[in-house]
Each structure stands twice: as structure tokens, then as C-alpha cells.
Amino acid sequence: MKKKIAILPGDGIGREIASGAAAALEAVGKRFGHEFELEYADIGGAAIDSHGTPLPESTLALAKNSDAILLGAVGGLKWDSLPSAERPERGLLAIRKELGLFANLRPIPSFKTLVQSSPLKPEIAGNVNMLIVRELTGGLYFGKPSERRGDNNEVVVDTLQYTRAEIERIVVKAFEFAKARDGRLTSVDKANVLESSRMWREIVNEKAADYPDVTVDHMYVDAAAMKLISNPGQFDVIVTENLFGDILSDEASMITGSLGMLPSASLSESGLGLYEPVHGSAPDIAGQNKANPLAMILSTALMLKYSLDMRLEGESIERAVQSVLNDGYCTPDLQMEGSTVVGTDKMIELVIERVADDAPAYADEVVYM
Ligand SMILES: NC(=O)c1ccc[n+]([C@@H]2O[C@H](COP(=O)([O-])OP(=O)(O)OC[C@H]3O[C@@H](n4cnc5c(N)ncnc54)[C@H](O)[C@@H]3O)[C@@H](O)[C@H]2O)c1
Numbered sequence: 001m002k003k004k005i006a007i008l009p010g011d012g013i014g015r016e017i018a019s020g021a022a023a024a025l026e027a028v029g030k031r032f033g034h035e036f037e038l039e040y041a042d043i044g045g046a047a048i049d050s051h052g053t054p055l056p057e058s059t060l061a062l063a064k065n066s067d068a069i070l071l072g073a074v075g076g077l078k079w080d081s082l083p084s085a086e087r088p089e090r091g092l093l094a095i096r097k098e099l100g101l102f103a104n105l106r107p108i109p110s111f112k113t114l115v116q117s118s119p120l121k122p123e124i125a126g127n128v129n130m131l132i133v134r135e136l137t138g139g140l141y142f143g144k145p146s147e148r149r150g151d152n153n154e155v156v157v158d159t160l161q162y163t164r165a166e167i168e169r170i171v172v173k174a175f176e177f178a179k180a181r182d183g184r185l186t187s188v189d190k191a192n193v194l195e196s197s198r199m200w201r202e203i204v205n206e207k208a209a210d211y212p213d214v215t216v217d218h219m220y221v222d223a224a225a226m227k228l229i230s231n232p233g234q235f236d237v238i239v240t241e242n243l244f245g246d247i248l249s250d251e252a253s254m255i256t257g258s259l260g261m262l263p264s265a266s267l268s269e270s271g272l273g274l275y276e277p278v279h280g281s282a283p284d285i286a287g288q289n290k291a292n293p294l295a296m297i298l299s300t301a302l303m304l305k306y307s308l309d310m311r312l313e314g315e316s317i318e319r320a321v322q323s324v325l326n327d328g329y330c331t332p333d334l335q336m337e338g339s340t341v342v343g344t345d346k347m348i349e350l351v352i353e354r355v356a357d358d359a360p361a362y363a364d365e366v367v368y369m
């Protein structure tokens with residue numbers, strides 16, 4: 001049956017890399033005999049320009065009526081002076097909230113061939129396979145009030161709010177992943193200061209009783225930030241609240257050497273999924289054919305596996321990416337001696353050729369999730 005995919009390229013490099021997602025789907029379609037119906041819509045700055053709002057009704061309706069959603073990135077200098085409620089990023093937050101995408105999965109594997117592109121020592125960066133499970137629709141990003149107040153607007157307030165149910169569902173999701181993986185869950189919080197973290201910790205401890213095979217530990221977020229650099233190999237699954245997860249996942253991207261390598265999946269309770277790179281619209285390199293499209297292409301692979309029940313198809317993309325890297329190609333963000341540096345378009349072309357050809361499996365195959 002034909003699968004309908006909403007593609008929301010967004011802004012900046014989002015527009016350049018979205019073509020990589022479409023090309024990868026076409027290649028998978030040809031090789032495995034599937035038909036994908038791709039429908040495009042604006043979000044973020046592009047939607048502000050075309051519709052006067054960062055999340056038009058028509059975009060939301062398309063997303064709701066699709067089998068899965070692919071998103072590039074939003075934001076850019078052009079819209080940076082808008083009030084916070086009107087910014088491109090508000091479109092991204094709104095689609096996450098409207099679709100109930102509470103579980104954001106950010107897998108971070110070591111790519112053996114990329115180990116020299118990491119600023120970390122090879123023995124530290126070379127043996128990582130972690131999954132950050134980030135709560136995505138609560139916490140400081142959505143709590144009210146969030147405003148300036150006082151006589152001269154010189155007081156500012158943001159609110160970190162979670163309900164028990166919101167914490168429970170993300171914690172259960174993380175336990176399920178830990179159970180299916182290496183059986184180790186690290187809950188990251190700031191329970192030495194924040195009341196929300198104390199309730200978070202309580203809930204993790206309660207749920208641990210249902211998962212006797214999963215080893216649980218708690219870590220403060222400041223220490224976790226340090227451990228991600230000193231000993232990232234110790235982590236299997238990390239579960240954490242919205243803002244901590246945002247910050248820690250960008251930090252963890254340096255294990256691979258580039259933010260341009262990290263895909264993500266955002267899932268709702270009903271199983272609807274939105275797939276997007278962890279990175280943003282990179283205005284500093286937009287329009288220059290320099291963006292690394294692999295985070296977007298790997299997000300497409302996650303979509304095939306997690307929303308469309310097409311595991312082999314998703315793995316064919318992951319293997320194609322690994323084959324291109326193993327053959328010594330990279331984009332400019334991945335500084336590696338002796339490699340062939342290519343632009344966005346060429347990288348997309350190299351990957352899709354290999355999807356079509358069925359690149360061989362590797363002994364050290366990267367496992368995503
Ligand atoms: N999911 C999203 O849509 C998302 C995520 C993060 C930031 N943003 C937005 O993006 C804009 C820029 O923010 P920023 O600069 O802090 O973050 P960014 O992730 O866009 O870029 C950070 C740095 O990483 C580099 N980079 C990012 N992705 C890359 C890729 N695929 N290939 C090569 N290099 C890459 C950029 O060139 C830049 O130097 C802002 O408007 C921000 O709000 C959007």
C-alpha cells in the first residue's frame with residue numbers, strides 16, 4: 001500500500017538536506033518495490049513568509065493525515081528579531097505539542113571510520129552506543145507563565161512544569177528501550193536543586209520495580225555533561241527532561257565529530273512519528289552546498305524502521321551511509337585526514353547509489369536502535 005509522507009523542509013540547510021530524504025525514499029522504493037507519496041509543506045520561517053505563521057493549519061492537517069513526517073530544520077537570522085511567540089522555532093514546538101510527540105529518541109553510535117573526526121581521543125569516542133530519550137512536550141519549553149513582567153518588564157519568568165503522567169510515560173518508554181538494548185538506564189536530573197527533578201527521580205525508582213532486568217542509576221545533569229566527554233561508553237540509555245536532553249544531545253554529537261551525523265525520532269502515544277536531524281538550520285553554511293545530509297538521511301532510515309515497519313529498508317540506508325564513510329567520503333564538517341571532501345549534493349548521490357546497489361553488511365556495523 002502507498003505510504004504518505006509529509007516532508008517539511010523548513011529553513012536554511014533544512015531545504016538542502018530534505019532533498020536527501022526524498023532521494024533516499026525513491027531509492028528504497030525502487031529497490032524494495034514500495035510506493036511513497038511525498039507531500040511538501042512549509043514550517044518555520046518559510047511558513048511565516050508564505051502563510052504569516054510558523055505552523056499553518058494546512059501543514060498541521062497534512063502532518064496528521066500522513067503515515068509519518070520528515071522535518072529538515074527551522075530558524076534563521078531573517079526571523080531572529082520577531083517576538084518569541086512568532087518565531088520559526090515556535091512552529092516546531094507547536095507541531096511537537098499538537099501531535100503529542102512526547103518521546104524524542106536520539107541514538108548516538110560511534111562510527112568507527114569517523115573516530116578521527118571526533119575531538120575526543122579515539123579510545124574514548126570509539127566505543128559508544130547510547131540512546132538519549134528526551135522528554136519533548138513538557139518542562140520549561142511549554143510551562144506557563146513564560147513572560148516579562150514588572151514595571152519596566154525587568155522581571156522575567158519561565159516555568160518548569162510536569163505532571164506525574166507526563167513523566168511516567170517517558171520513563172516507561174526509556175525502560176522499554178533499555179530492556180531491549182543493554183539493560184542499563186541512566187536518569188539525568190538536577191534533584192539536588194529542582195522539585196521537578198525530585199518527582200522525576202521518585203517516578204524512575206517506582207517504575208524500576210517493573211523492570212528487574214534493567215540496572216538504573218541517577219546522575220545530576222552537570223556531572224552527566226562531564227561524563228559524556230570523559231567516559232561516554234558507560235551509557236546505554238539516558239532518560240531526561242526536555243531542556244537537559246536538548247543540551248546533552250548536541251554535546252554528545254561530538255562523539256561522532258559532527259552535529260550533522262545525529263538523526264532523531266519523535267513519537268506520540270498513538271505511534272505517529274516525526275523524524276528530524278538533531279541539528280538546526282545552520283545559517284552560517286546555508287546555501288553553500290556544505291551541509292552534511294547524513295543526519296536527515298539517517299532520520300529517514302529511522303522513519304522506515306519505526307513508523308513504516310520497514311526494518312530492512314531502513315537498514316539498507318544505514319548500511320549505505322556506512323559504506324560511503326568507509327570509502328573515505330565526508331562533508332566539510334567531518335575533518336578527516338586523507339578523506340575526500342564532497343558537498344551536500346554529491347554526498348546524497350553517493351548514498352543513494354549504494355542504497356540501490358545493496359551495500360554489503362559490515363562486521364562492525366553501526367547499530368542505531
Ligand atoms: N530542529 C530544529 O529545527 C533546530 C535545531 C537547532 C537549532 N535550530 C535553529 O537553527 C538556527 C541556528 O542555530 P544554531 O546555529 O545554534 O544551531 P545549528 O545546529 O543550526 O548549527 C550549529 C553549528 O553546527 C553546524 N551544523 C549544524 N548542522 C550541520 C550539518 N548538517 N552539516 C554541517 N554542519 C552543521 C552549523 O554550521 C553551526 O556551526 C536557529 O534559528 C535555531 O533556533 C533549529
Ligand SMILES: CC(C)[C@H](C(=O)O)[C@@H](O)C(=O)O
Pocket residue numbers: 075089092093246278280
Ligand atoms: C529549535 C529548538 C526549538 C529545538 C529544541 O530546543 O528542541 C532544537 O534545538 C532541537 O534540538 O530540536
Ligand SMILES: [Mg+2]
Pocket residue numbers: 246247250278
Ligand atoms: Mg537542540
